[in-house]
């Protein structure tokens with residue numbers, strides 16, 4: 001049986017980051033991927049003249065060359081990959097459109113904390129001060145977290161926490177409560193909640209600290225996309241692993257994690273190949289791992305309960321459009337459009353549980369960040385929404401194509417109505433991905449693309465504070481969108497790096 | 511100070527902070543201790559939409575006036591295949607796998623069709639089957655289908671003899687009177703029983719009609735037939751499905767050295783056919799699926815040597831990041847010299 005120091009199950013960016021950090025530290029690693037191409041959703045596909053990005057709208061935590069900080073930078077710089085990729089900067093934060101009859105919003109929000117606060121003031125007078133406070137609070141949160149990381153022992157931690165009262169307050173608030181306590185006018189708060197669908201937990205429940213941290217990262221550092229799609233990131237990671245003697249094996253679906261005496265021993269693939277390994281990093285959901293990959297006898301009651309307690313986050317639905325006119329000709333001036341009926345996020349979250357009522361979307365025009373994203377005279381528009389329930393699970397296979405075409409057509413008409421831009425006569429290429437597509441492609445439960453829901457009890461802070469071990473099984477780690485850091489490229493990469501470091505630490509300890 | 515806080519509120523906030531982990535732990539403790547269950551729902555229905563290989567049985571064969579073999583089949587067990595009209599099934603008979611068009615509309619008893627002129631090998635192996643024999647179908651493939659939000663209501667559907675199975679499937683899926691208007695022209699064909707008032711049989715590709723209004727042009731036929739349509743109507747309006755492997759007028763033989771996880775081999779390859787055809791003929795284990803360049807299953811790295819690409823640069827089906835890594839799709843390239851590839 002071939003032996004590896006560590007095996008990674010799944011080659012999404014989380015798994016690849018874990019594999020790369022392990023390879024960097026001299027471990028003999030294999031990343032096993034069930035698909036024919038590594039990357040998970042960090043991938044693209046071609047139709048006619050167009051190459052469509054599967055997932056990435058924007059990568060956050062990747063500061064510009066003059067301010068090279070951020071969580072994505074931390075991972076990519078550590079591996080020397082930042083300069084291997086051609087980046088395009090996203091031009092502005094977002095355009096938020098709501099179409100509630102009483103007070104519709106149409107706001108274009110820029111990057112840069114000052115510019116953002118100015119714009120907010122112009123759309124919602126009285127918002128500048130609270131916005132400035134919010135960004136200051138984000139800085140205070142960062143300082144507090146870093147101090148807290150250095151404090152040891154309960155007494156020191158307690159003292160440290162009490163010396164950061166603003167952080168302590170923010171940690172206990174929801175987004176809605178937090179913005180209210182900062183004195184943000186309602187309209188300003190609505191505009192500031194534009195990014196909520198990125199975390200897909202409604203703002204009455206979503207942790208203010210978490211949300212603010214994310215918003216601040218976007219607004220302060222801006223965001224980027226690889227010009228050659230996220231596949232370029234995938235290829236860079238996979239190349240890095242191979243250059244260091246590691247393997248990235250495709251068409252290798254893991255069907256069993258083998259354990260012995262409470263510790264991992266290796267994995268088996270669908271074709272029957274077995275690989276011995278001292279550590280296993282799972283780049284897939286704990287639910288998949290505990291329900292499908294482990295023998296029942298190897299799993300503790302606590303790990304079972306932990307898995308059963310958690311809720312899935314959004315199930316993905318995307319419409320990929322190649323249009324036969326340039327963005328300028330069509331009047332597509334912005335990069336990222338958040339379109340919501342209104343900003344009552346709790347009711348929007350509920351509405352997103354059904355195809356009849358889900359009207360939210362985040363739509364991206366790739367060409368607004370990179371004119372060369374498609375041939376001259378054309379552009380690419382990608383529409384994404386999320387479902388807060390498994391509604392698509394109730395669609396009979398024989399109705400599937402008609403249902404997804406109809407829902408896609410409605411997303412297109414919602415976009416047209418919200419922006420006043422007519423696109424339906426310019427669709428040259430179109431592809432639709434439903435939760436079924438994601439379930440098949442990445443194997444996620446219910447086609448969830450955002451990992452576990454950041455419910456108030458399962459917030460990022462609660463996850464981090466409990467940290468410790470990933471599993472009762474020794475040598476088993478989790479990385480990626482279903483990991484500690486929640487979903488998103490930067491989070492998935494960071495969680496991959498963290499998982500690798502925990503695995504390495506355990507190795508050193510032995 | 512950002513919030514209105516004092517020592518007392520800080521103590522209260524600290525209590526709340528400390529309860530974060532306590533609450534989470536409590537949730538865990540209270541949860542069901544049973545074995546976690548992987549969901550059914552979409553995870554199950556995606557298996558029906560994209561099943562792995564499944565056994566089917568041949569019920570009946572018939573040959574049409576244009577030399578099309580229609581094979582009526584039924585799954586040995588389980589649900590009927592789900593596909594879109596115009597898609598192909600990957601069919602395996604005794605170790606050989608070929609894409610074969612569905613000739614039935616979705617929801618009808620499944621029927622496959624292949625023309626003697628087109629995918630010769632596919633024809634040969636379907637022809638070799640008799641009623642009751644088993645064949646294996648994989649998930650449907652191909653992007654040759656009408657998508658109303660994209661294609662609008664007016665479709666000009668063109669085929670040669672080899673494209674008739676797909677034309678049958680599409681015309682039955684969009685019957686007369688449906689919101690999608692079809693005009694169907696079949697070149698070099700005599701009328702088939704399934705032709706209706708929307709069909710016109712024309713002598714050859716030279717007598718195909720003009721495109722009218724906003725019509726999208728769907729072309730199913732040989733590589734040469736599709737190319738001619740692209741030239742005539744502009745590639746922007748044409749969607750095509752090709753029924754034979756691209757060929758080129760050259761005969762040199764080269765050597766292709768293949769590195770794969772299984773080791774190293776060297777096989778002959780011809781300048782006149784796609785690299786994939788040569789590799790398959792030589793028995794190299796290489797995955798493929800759509801064989802028109804889009805799916806990327808046969809994606810591999812060109813280590814050295816020269817190749818010509820079947821597609822013009824603006825329709826190169828490779829992805830940009832892959833091009834930077836020296837990736838090629840063997841189904842869409844012809845070798846120009848001895849080459850080395852890495853699977």
Ligand SMILES: Cc1cc2nc3c(=O)[nH]c(=O)nc-3n(C[C@H](O)[C@H](O)[C@H](O)COP(=O)(O)OP(=O)(O)OC[C@H]3O[C@@H](n4cnc5c(N)ncnc54)[C@H](O)[C@@H]3O)c2cc1C
Pocket residue numbers: 009010011012013014015032033034035038039040041042054055056057058059060252253254255283284316318384441442443449450479480481482487488489490492
């Ligand atoms: C439409 C969409 C838009 C998004 N937009 C953004 C965005 O703008 N910004 C952002 O930061 N994030 C975005 N995300 C989220 C981000 O893409 C993900 O959080 C991140 O890519 C998840 O990576 P991952 O490491 O969890 O792996 P995944 O990409 O989920 O990959 C998991 C891999 O494991 C493989 N696998 C599964 N089971 C097995 C098995 N048994 N054996 C072997 N391999 C297996 C799968 O095939 C897959 O390759 C988006 C996601 C989607 C889908």
